[in-house]
Amino acid sequence: MIVRKAVIPIAGLGTRHFPASHAVKKELFPVVGPDGIARALFHYHLLELESAGIEEICIIVQPGEEEMVRDYLRGPGDTYLKRLEKYPALLREAEQMRGFEKRISFAVQRRQEGYGHAVFQTKKFAAGEMVLLGLGDHLFRGKRLSPVAADFAPSPRPSGERVGVRGFELENKSASSPRPSPPLAKEEREKNPGLSSLSPYRELADSATISGGKSVSAVNRISADELKGYGTIAGTRRADNPRLIDVSLIIEKPAVAVAREKLHVNDLPTGTWLGWFGLHLLAPSIYDVLEEMIRDNVRDHGEFQLTRAQEIQRQREGYLALEMTGAERFDFGVPDDFVRSLQAFRGAS
Numbered sequence: 001m002i003v004r005k006a007v008i009p010i011a012g013l014g015t016r017h018f019p020a021s022h023a024v025k026k027e028l029f030p031v032v033g034p035d036g037i038a039r040a041l042f043h044y045h046l047l048e049l050e051s052a053g054i055e056e057i058c059i060i061v062q063p064g065e066e067e068m069v070r071d072y073l074r075g076p077g078d079t080y081l082k083r084l085e086k087y088p089a090l091l092r093e094a095e096q097m098r099g100f101e102k103r104i105s106f107a108v109q110r111r112q113e114g115y116g117h118a119v120f121q122t123k124k125f126a127a128g129e130m131v132l133l134g135l136g137d138h139l140f141r142g143k144r145l146s147p148v149a150a151d152f153a154p155s156p157r158p159s160g161e162r163v164g165v166r167g168f169e170l171e172n173k174s175a176s177s178p179r180p181s182p183p184l185a186k187e188e189r190e191k192n193p194g195l196s197s198l199s200p201y202r203e204l205a206d207s208a209t210i211s212g213g214k215s216v217s218a219v220n221r222i223s224a225d226e227l228k229g230y231g232t233i234a235g236t237r238r239a240d241n242p243r244l245i246d247v248s249l250i251i252e253k254p255a256v257a258v259a260r261e262k263l264h265v266n267d268l269p270t271g272t273w274l275g276w277f278g279l280h281l282l283a284p285s286i287y288d289v290l291e292e293m294i295r296d297n298v299r300d301h302g303e304f305q306l307t308r309a310q311e312i313q314r315q316r317e318g319y320l321a322l323e324m325t326g327a328e329r330f331d332f333g334v335p336d337d338f339v340r341s342l343q344a345f346r347g348a349s
Contacts, residue, residue, distance in 0.1 A: 001130065001208040001213075002208070003130050005055070005057075005125065005126060006045075006054045006131060006132040006134070007057075007107075007125070008042060008045045008049075008058070008059050008136050009059075009109075009133075009135070010026075010060060010137075011060045011108075011109040012026070012112075012136070012137070014026035016334045017334075025065070027042040028040040029332070029338070031139070031332070032345075033346070034347045035089075037093060041136075041137065041139070041332055042059070042069075042136055043072075043097075044139050045136070048141065048199060048201045049132070049134075049201055050100075051202070052201040052202040052205055053202070053205070054132065057104050059104055059105075059106055060108075060109055060119075060136075061109070063110055069104070069106070070101055072097075073097045073098065073104070074097070074098060075097050076094065081094060105125060107125055108121065109121050113303055113304055114300075114303025114304040114305055115304075116304040116306040116307075119133065119286070119306055120291065120294060120304070123287040126284060128284050129284065130208055130281055130283055130284065131281075131282050132201065132204060132205050132280070132281055133280045133282055134278060135278040137331075137332050138278045139329075139330040139332070139345060140201065140277070140327060140328065140330070142199045142327050199327075200218055200277070200279055200327040201279065203218075203324075204216060204279050204281050208281060210241075211283075211320055214283055214320050215281060215283045215286060215319050216319075216322055217231075217233075217247075217280045218280070218322055219245070219276060219322065219323055219324065220275065220323065220327075221272050221274060221323075222272070222273050223273075226275065227254055227256055227273065228253050230253065230275030231251070231253070231276040231307040231310070232252075232253075233248075233250050233265065234248045234262060234265060235248050235249075236265070236266060237265065243323045244320060245265060245274070245321040245322070245323065246320060247314055249263065250310050250311040250314055252307035276307075277327070280310075283313070283317070285316070286310070290309050293308065293309060330345045
């Protein structure tokens, strides 16, 4: 099974970034990449998804935001482009952005009723196919091999140091399946052999070939202090691929006592759990579950939560998780994490 579609939600209000987010949408905040180019935050998702072979991308927005995103991707007019001729890399960037503008579509979330509610707005876009979903205010990349990191990756940080990034340097034993690539991704791989073999987007999309049609969520190791921020799983590792886990329970932001009692995965150190990394490969039935939740007004803390839908889906048809062992996550969701992640993503020491 080839995963062709991806969803990026940027419909949030950015409340924690107010008042800056009142002037500029959070996902359009500038982020300097390892290559020294300043792009809008959400732009990096497009680069990674194209490199991973994704053909169609749907962006979830608030009413009226579609044109704002399109304006960004269309780029400047001819007069400004003329000025960019002295900067060939930036001129190429503008040309690539215009290509993205022709390929994206939008789903509109008219009411702020939770992450699950936002995802449900993309049911028509999914059209019965599996979709790759990524948090809009986080960025993800594989160690040294993602498109914006291939030649400019930061040096490994000392063990235990945290700067808004979650990365592990364990051996990657899973093999990626061959998949068709759009022209740009092919060109990038020709310049950098093996470019996206460790991209978390690519790895998760490729897991569709072994998931048996089940949803697969990327997970990574978290501590007791981090449980309050993530959906967390229990499950059993597969003997033939220990990074792949048959999930037996999913709980959103569990209390430490609950996690210690119920959320166990074999071969994890004491005091360590597996929580959501921020990327999900969702089977089409997730939309049926979300539709039922909205119809029956099943809410958590006043909102329709995706994690509850994922647990219901697990109970009905099973669910898998893939431990991210060679990937980094950068959290831009709150101001202090934003500042730390800016430096880490750029590759500053």
